[in-house]
Structures are given as structure tokens and as C-alpha cells.
Amino acid sequence: MTIAVHESALIRHFNTRKETLRAWEEKIGARFSPFRGFKMPDSRLYVEHPDFLDSIVDLIITNERHIFLRGPVGSGKSTLMLLALRDLPTLADRRGNKFVTGYVGMTGLYEKQMAAAIADSLRIKYRRSWESSQIIEAVAKECVRRYIEEQSRTALFIEDVADNQEAAFHKLRYLADLPTEEMKDEYPRTLDEPIVTLVMSGTAEYWNAMLNFLPQIADRTEPLDIPKLEDGKAKEFIGRRIAYAKGEIDSFDPTDFDVYPFHEEAIEVINDAAGGNPRDIRMLARGCQQVAAENLRESGSPEINVEIARLVSEAYASILKEVR
Ligand SMILES: Nc1ncnc2c1ncn2[C@@H]1O[C@H](COP(=O)(O)OP(=O)(O)O)[C@@H](O)[C@H]1O
Ligand SMILES: [Mg+2]
Known part of the structure; x- marks a missing residue:
């Protein structure tokens, strides 16, 4: 009996909160x-950083270096990878080579798991009973075949690369160094450049660790820092999401858009607290929505002003510090 009373209190609270938020969403014409x-x-x-995207595309196409997308949690490394992954198969490098892409999103992998994940991501067959070196050998062979017969280079995306077991790196290193000397001897005119480009991601701490433990790969890798969203882009971030929730994203104009019910200065306060980190901007904006929704009942206004933004930023300051 007691339990039922507690339960209903919780559910009632939950439902009231949901209704409060829903009323705010309806008020601004949002569907969710x-x-x-x-x-x-x-x-x-996605709020684009065109210069940054250019530098990534240039690096991949000129084929001189591997890439390490460097940034704190929530800065947009995974998002960027997924977008690059979608676009790369439509591009060609300066020699006219196309790209075959693979994506390893899991972390904490041991040597054999890493070998298997790479083979799976590139749709290369292997036997369960094989050792990791056999799997990687099959991957290497197939990458060579794709390069020679299909004029396709391989771009391999590895998320949070340093979160894997150390032994897994040796597999990556082997692929990063392809073609081997023997392969070059076998195909002297065709195999004269690297055929696998690694696009890795991780934090600055992990990059530094890589410099120490894996200098062989790090020396040939370009670290690229994910840009922070400056205020104009933070406004676009919020503007896009509001338009999306209203079902108006397809007519979104980045040079002329509305951030209502946010005051522009409120977004500056949020962005300052978030340090330009998109995940944190989203968390803070959601906090602001909650406060504004509570206000709406009394004031009738759904607006998010500087006061609300300050209140929420202060309340979240310690949480943001912890999750970072
Ligand atoms: N440039 C961007 N424009 C819009 N949203 C972004 C952008 N970058 C990241 N996000 C959003 O921020 C959140 C965190 O991004 P994510 O790619 O997971 O970061 P990371 O992999 O660095 O931890 C996601 O909700 C993502 O959609
Ligand atoms: Mg990520």
C-alpha cells in the first residue's frame, strides 16, 4: 500500500513535469x-566548420598523413566522423582513386576483436578460428586488391582509439604502414603510395599518450583540433534545433534565422558556460527549457532570458566540470 502511494506520487510528478515541458513546446510551435x-x-x-572540413578532406585526398581528430568529450568527434564517412565514398583523390570506408565505433577491444572489427567494417570475410594476424593479413590483401583492381583506397575510421588494448594497436600499425616492402616489390609501379588512411579520434591526453607509446604511427599522423562553437555558431546550433522541432528545418537559412524564444544574450551566457562544446550547449539549453516551462505557467511567456541562462549555467557548473 505504502509503495503504491510513493509510486503514484512519483508518476504524478513525472507526468506534471512532462505536461509542463509539453506546454512550453506547444507554445513555441514545436512538435518535440x-x-x-x-x-x-x-x-x-550540423553546424558546419567549412575550413576545418576542407583541411580534413585535403589531408585525406593528398594521402600524406593519417588523421587524429582531437577534442574533449562532446566536442563533436563522432558526429564529424559519421558525416565524413557518408561523404567520402562520393569523392576521389588526386589520382582518381575512390574510397572504401570502414568504421570501428566500439572501444575496449583486444587484438583479435580489433582485427575482427576492422574486417567486419570493411566487409572482408575471415574465419572465426583464425588468429588475429591471419585476419589482418586477409584485410591487407583485400585492401591491396581493391587498390589495384578497383582503384580504391581504404579509409579506416577508429573512434576513441586509445581506449583499446595496447596489443590492438599493432594491428592498426600494420595497416597504417601498408604497402609492405614485399608488396612494393611485387607491384613496383602500382603500389607506390600508402593505401590505407587511418582517421582516429580521441582526447588531447590520449594524443599525448600516443606520441609516447606509438611514435611510429603518431609521427605520420596529423592531429586536428575540433573547433569550438563560437557565439554565432552556438546561435545557429540552437536555431537549427528549434527549426527542426517545428518541422521547418528544410527551409533553415543560416544567414537569417530565429532563435526565439531564446534571447541572443542568453545564448552567449550558455555558450560561455559550455566553453563552445555542443554537447554541453545542448544540456544547458535543455535546462533552460525546463526553467522557462515552469515560468510559462505563471507569466504566460516561454522566453529564455539572460537571468534564466545564468541560473541554469550556475546550477550546471559543477556537473559540467565532472563530466568533462
Ligand atoms: N558541429 C555540430 N553541430 C551540431 N551539433 C553537433 C556538432 N558537433 C557535435 N554536435 C552534437 O553534440 C553532441 C556530442 O557530439 P559527439 O560527436 O558525440 O562528440 P564526441 O564524439 O566528441 O564526444 C551530439 O549530440 C552531436 O549531435
Ligand atoms: Mg564520440
Whole structure:
């Protein structure tokens, strides 16, 4: 009996909160919360850094270095990878080679798991009973075949690369160094450049660790820092999400858009607290939505002003510090 009373109190509270938020969303003409998390990134929500994208594409196409996308948690490494992954198969390098892509999103992998994940991601067959070196040998052979017969280079994306077991790195290193000397001897005119480009991601701490433990790969890798969202882009981030929730994203104009019910200065306060980190901007904006929704009942206004933004930023300051 007691339990039932507690339960109903909790559920009642939960439902009231949901209704409060819903009323705010309805008031601004949104179909759902603009600040909910989406599992798959929708490129229409993406705030572009064109110069940064250019530098990544240039590096991949000129084929001189591997890439390490460097940034704190929530800065947008995974999102960027997934977008690059989608676009790369439509591009060609300066020699006219196309790209075959593979994506390893899991971490904490041992040697054999890493070998298997790479083979799976590149759709290369192997036997369960094989040793990791046999699997990687099959991957290497197939990458060579794709290069020679299909004029396709391989781009292999590895998320949070340093979160894997150390032995797993040797597999990566072997692929990073392809073609081997023997392969070059076998195909002297065709195999004269690297055929696998690694696109890795991780934090600055992990990059430093890689410099120490894996200098052989790090020396040939370009670290690229994910840009922070400056205020104009933070506004676009919020503007896009509001338009999305209103069903108006397809007519979004990045040079002329609305951030209502946010005051522009409120977004500056949020962005300052978030340090330009998109995940943190989203968390803070959602916090602001909650406060504004509570206000809406009394004031009738759904607006998010500087006071609300300050309140929420202060309340979240310690949480943000911890999750970073
Ligand atoms: N440039 C961007 N524009 C819009 N949203 C972004 C951008 N970068 C990241 N996000 C969002 O921020 C959140 C964190 O991004 P994520 O790629 O998972 O970061 P990381 O992999 O660095 O931890 C996701 O909700 C993502 O959709
Ligand atoms: Mg990530």
C-alpha cells in the first residue's frame, strides 16, 4: 500500500513535469523538445566548420598523413566522423582513386576483436578460428586488391582509439604502414603510395599518450583540433534545433534565422558556460527549457532570458566540470 502511494506520487510528478515541458513546446510551435538527444546525427542539425572540413578532406585526398581528430568529450568527434564517412565514398583523390570506408565505433577491444572489427567494417570475410594476424593479413590483401583492381583506397575510421588494448594497436600499425616492402616489390609501379588512411579520434591526453607509446604511427599522423562553437555558431546550433522541432528545418537559412524564444544574450551566457562544446550547449539549453516551462505557467511567456541562462549555467557548473 505504502509503495503504491510513493509510486503514484512519483508518476504524478513525472507526468506534471512532462505536461509542463509539453506546454512550453506547444507554445513555441514545436512538435518535440528541440534539445533531446538523437541517436543518429542528422546532417541538417550540423553546424558546419567549412575550413576545418576542407583541411580534413585535403589531408585525406593528398594521402600524406593519417588523421587524429582531437577534442574533449562532446566536442563533436563522432558526429564529424559519421558525416565524413557518408561523404567520402562520393569523392576521389588526386589520382582518381575512390574510397572504401570502414568504421570501428566500439572501444575496449583486444587484438583479435580489433582485427575482427576492422574486417567486419570493411566487409572482408575471415574465419572465426583464425588468429588475429591471419585476419589482418586477409584485410591487407583485400585492401591491396581493391587498390589495384578497383582503384580504391581504404579509409579506416577508429573512434576513441586509445581506449583499446595496447596489443590492438599493432594491428592498426600494420595497416597504417601498408604497402609492405614485399608488396612494393611485387607491384613496383602500382603500389607506390600508402593505401590505407587511418582517421582516429580521441582526447588531447590520449594524443599525448600516443606520441609516447606509438611514435611510429603518431609521427605520420596529423592531429586536428575540433573547433569550438563560437557565439554565432552556438546561435545557429540552437536555431537549427528549434527549426527542426517545428518541422521547418528544410527551409533553415543560416544567414537569417530565429532563435526565439531564446534571447541572443542568453545564448552567449550558455555558450560561455559550455566553453563552445555542443554537447554541453545542448544540456544547458535543455535546462533552460525546463526553467522557462515552469515560468510559462505563471507569466504566460516561454522566453529564455539572460537571468534564466545564468541560473541554469550556475546550477550546471559543477556537473559540467565532472563530466568533462
Ligand atoms: N558541429 C555540430 N553541430 C551540431 N551539433 C553537433 C556538432 N558537433 C557535435 N554536435 C552534437 O553534440 C553532441 C556530442 O557530439 P559527439 O560527436 O558525440 O562528440 P564526441 O564524439 O566528441 O564526444 C551530439 O549530440 C552531436 O549531435
Ligand atoms: Mg564520440
